Amino acid sequence: xxxxxxxxxxxxxxxxxxxxxxxxxxxxxxxxxxxxxxxxxxxxxxxxxxxxxxxxxxxxxxxxxxxxxxxxxxxxxxxxxxxxxxxxxxxxxxxxxxxxxxxxxxxxxxxxxxxxxxxxxxxxxxxxxxxxxxxxxxxxxxxxxxxxxxxxxxxxxxxxxxxxxxxxxxxxxxxxxxxxxxxxxxxxxxxxxxxxxxxxxxxxxxxxxxxxxxxxxxxxxxxxxxxxxxxxxxxxxxxxxxxxxxxxxxxxxxxxxxxxxxxxxxxxxxxxxxxxxxxxxxxxxxxxxxxxxxxxxxxxxxxxxxxxxxxxxxxxxxxxxxxxxxxxxxxxxxx
Amino acid sequence: xxxxxxxxxxxxxxxxxxxxxxxxxxxxxxxxxxxxxxxxxxxxxxxxxxxxxxxxxxxxxxxxxxxxxxxxxxxxxxxxxxxxxxxxxxxxxxxxxxxxxxxxxxxxxxxxxxxxxxxxxxxxxxxxxxxxxxxxxxxxxxxxxxxxxxxxxxxxxxxxxxxxxxxxxx
Numbered sequence: 001x002x003x004x005x006x007x008x009x010x011x012x013x014x015x016x017x018x019x020x021x022x023x024x025x026x027x028x029x030x031x032x033x034x035x036x037x038x039x040x041x042x043x044x045x046x047x048x049x050x051x052x053x054x055x056x057x058x059x060x061x062x063x064x065x066x067x068x069x070x071x072x073x074x075x076x077x078x079x080x081x082x083x084x085x086x087x088x089x090x091x092x093x094x095x096x097x098x099x100x101x102x103x104x105x106x107x108x109x110x111x112x113x114x115x116x117x118x119x120x121x122x123x124x125x126x127x128x129x130x131x132x133x134x135x136x137x138x139x140x141x142x143x144x145x146x147x148x149x150x151x152x153x154x155x156x157x158x159x160x161x162x163x164x165x166x167x168x169x170x171x172x173x174x175x176x177x178x179x180x181x182x183x184x185x186x187x188x189x190x191x192x193x194x195x196x197x198x199x200x201x202x203x204x205x206x207x208x209x210x211x212x213x214x215x216x217x218x219x220x221x222x223x224x225x226x227x228x229x230x231x232x233x234x235x236x237x238x239x240x241x242x243x244x245x246x247x248x249x250x251x252x253x254x255x256x257x258x259x260x261x262x263x264x265x266x267x268x269x270x271x272x273x274x275x276x277x278x279x280x281x282x283x284x285x286x287x288x289x290x291x292x293x294x295x296x297x298x299x300x301x302x303x304x305x306x307x308x309x310x311x312x313x314x315x316x317x318x319x320x321x322x323x324x325x326x327x328x329x330x331x332x333x334x335x
Numbered sequence: 336x337x338x339x340x341x342x343x344x345x346x347x348x349x350x351x352x353x354x355x356x357x358x359x360x361x362x363x364x365x366x367x368x369x370x371x372x373x374x375x376x377x378x379x380x381x382x383x384x385x386x387x388x389x390x391x392x393x394x395x396x397x398x399x400x401x402x403x404x405x406x407x408x409x410x411x412x413x414x415x416x417x418x419x420x421x422x423x424x425x426x427x428x429x430x431x432x433x434x435x436x437x438x439x440x441x442x443x444x445x446x447x448x449x450x451x452x453x454x455x456x457x458x459x460x461x462x463x464x465x466x467x468x469x470x471x472x473x474x475x476x477x478x479x480x481x482x483x484x485x486x487x488x489x490x491x492x493x494x495x496x497x498x499x500x501x502x503x504x505x
Contacts, residue, residue: 255435256376256383260369269365274357285351301355304363311369322435333433 007247073150093154097161100128101168108172110330117176119332123323126170126196130263131266131316132162133236134270137229141277143296156210157161159229163200163207170200192242199235202228237271240264260315269312273305371432376437383434391427392503395420406474410467418457424455427505440494447487454480 044185073086080088103124107116139155170187173196179189188194206228208214215222240263248265259265276282289297326332342442402416428448436444457480481504488505492498 102363253430253433253435255385255437256379257373258379259372269362272358272362276354279354281348281351282354283351285348285355288348301352301359304359304366307366308362311366 015107069146069148070150073148076186090151090153093151094157097132097158097165099324100125101133103128103320103328104168104172106330107327112176114330114332116330116332117329118178120323120327121172121176122169123319124327125172126163127263127316127320129162129165129169129322130236130240130267131320132158132165132312133232134267134274134313134316137233137274138270141274144277144283144286145302147295151334158222160207160210163203163210166200166203167207170197190242192239195235195239195242199232199239202232202235206232233271237264237267240267257315260311261319263316266316268314269308271315273302273309276305277302377496378474380434380436380440381497383493384431384495385497387427387430387434388503388505391430392500392505394423395504396502398423406467406471408467410465410470411468413470417461421455421458421462424451424458426431428452440491443487443491443494447484447491450480450483450487454484 026092034289072191073084073089075082077085077088104117104121108122110116112118136155136158139152139158143149143152173193174183174186177186179186179193181189186193187197206226209218209222218225244263246264248262254261277286284297289295323333376427398419401421401435402413405413407418428451431444431448434444454477457473457477460472461477464470464473484504485500488500492500
């Protein structure tokens with residue numbers, strides 16, 4: 001008896017009527033789970049559909065013994081019964097995306113009083129954009145790590161805000177910074193400026209297609225286009241390497257922690273767990289352990305990387321808040 | 336077929352855990368190194384302060400010494416010495432402003448800059464007088480302002496864990 005015969009005997013389903021379709025010897029309860037993109041339009045708040053469906057390997061095959069975080073978050077809030085817990089949590093988690101604009105707003109409205117934009121706009125908007133990007137690319141690894149998906153819409157949200165903050169950064173820099181050579185010089189007068197400008201240019205098509213109609217229209221090409229995010233990631237790291245170099249800061253200024261404030265080091269530290277958690281063997285290991293009810297092993301294994309991630313992110317936020325408050329008070333640091 | 340899958344599965348798992356182990360070891364080493372590094376930040380801040388204060392003290396000591404000699408007989412030279420003092424003190428204040436102090440010494444750094452600004456203002460008044468007698472008449476006020484600066488420097492150095500200043504102003 002051939003292998004094919006064996007399969008047919010075990011799975012005696014008729015051939016698929018769809019072109020190219022086949023049961024492959026396994027019956028699927030939800031045939032769309034493996035689709036490359038959601039078939040139905042989705043609202044951002046609907047995490048199940050907004051989230052890019054992961055492969056089966058990411059979904060635990062065993063039934064969870066206790067109620068999942070997702071199920072709890074999908075329930076109506078007890079304090080605000082009109083809203084689901086997830087919607088309330090997402091609302092508050094989305095607010096930090098506005099922080100860079102909040103900090104820079106006074107500089108814009110005062111038309112660069114005291115050269116506040118000339119001296120600090122890149123620190124506030126650049127750092128803010130970087131933080132938004134890193135949050136966006138942190139969502140998928142976090143889903144892999146925890147199995148919870150209720151915060152998946154934050155990926156799109158912070159991705160969009162990364163692009164918008166980047167565009168506002170580029171526009172403000174083109175008008176206010178002190179690099180010679182006019183608008184072109186301010187945008188591309190140095191190598192780090194060129195990479196920054198390219199980041200904004202690459203972000204534009206991703207931003208324009210970060211919506212459901214574009215996703216539906218582009219079909220499988222949508223995912224390929226969105227993979228430009230990885231190019232952006234590399235470009236941001238290069239931009240920071242060209243900006244800060246490979247060595248810790250030196251000179252008679254700072255707060256005594258020059259290594260922690262080195263932006264290239266920060267992005268490397270943050271990228272380490274994020275890249276690892278995108279590698280198929282690592283994802284598989286995490287999912288297997290989670291499915292086997294050994295989530296604690298996952299936490300233990302990733303604890304040092306999580307600590308490094310938090311440490312690096314804390315200094316990015318430190319710079320954003322510290323410089324942002326100085327700009328807000330129209331008291332920019334002397335460069 | 337199933338035997339092959341069975342053989343491959345543990346191999347893939349090993350790859351996964353190996354990658355995680357490598358990442359975690361690197362991260363753990365970096366975090367462990369970060370702890371003593373972070374603990375040493377107060378020493379680095381103190382070093383930043385002395386890097387600014389040291390050169391300013393050397394310049395000021397020479398200017399003050401020259402002024403002490405010229406204030407009795409040469410108005411132009413005395414004014415030149417005072418002008419150099421103003422420059423050195425202003426440079427010190429500007430450099431002090433680029434250091435981000437921890438919460439404890441931060442207000443004292445501001446107070447030091449304020450006290451210094453008062454002293455600079457008085458010295459600038461001295462620069463406007465037209466006789467040695469009037470120049471010397473303002474000396475007592477400048478000395479009082481210097482005492483205020485000294486007091487702030489004392490607090491500042493104590494905050495930073497530095498020994499009390501000996502010889503210099505800062």
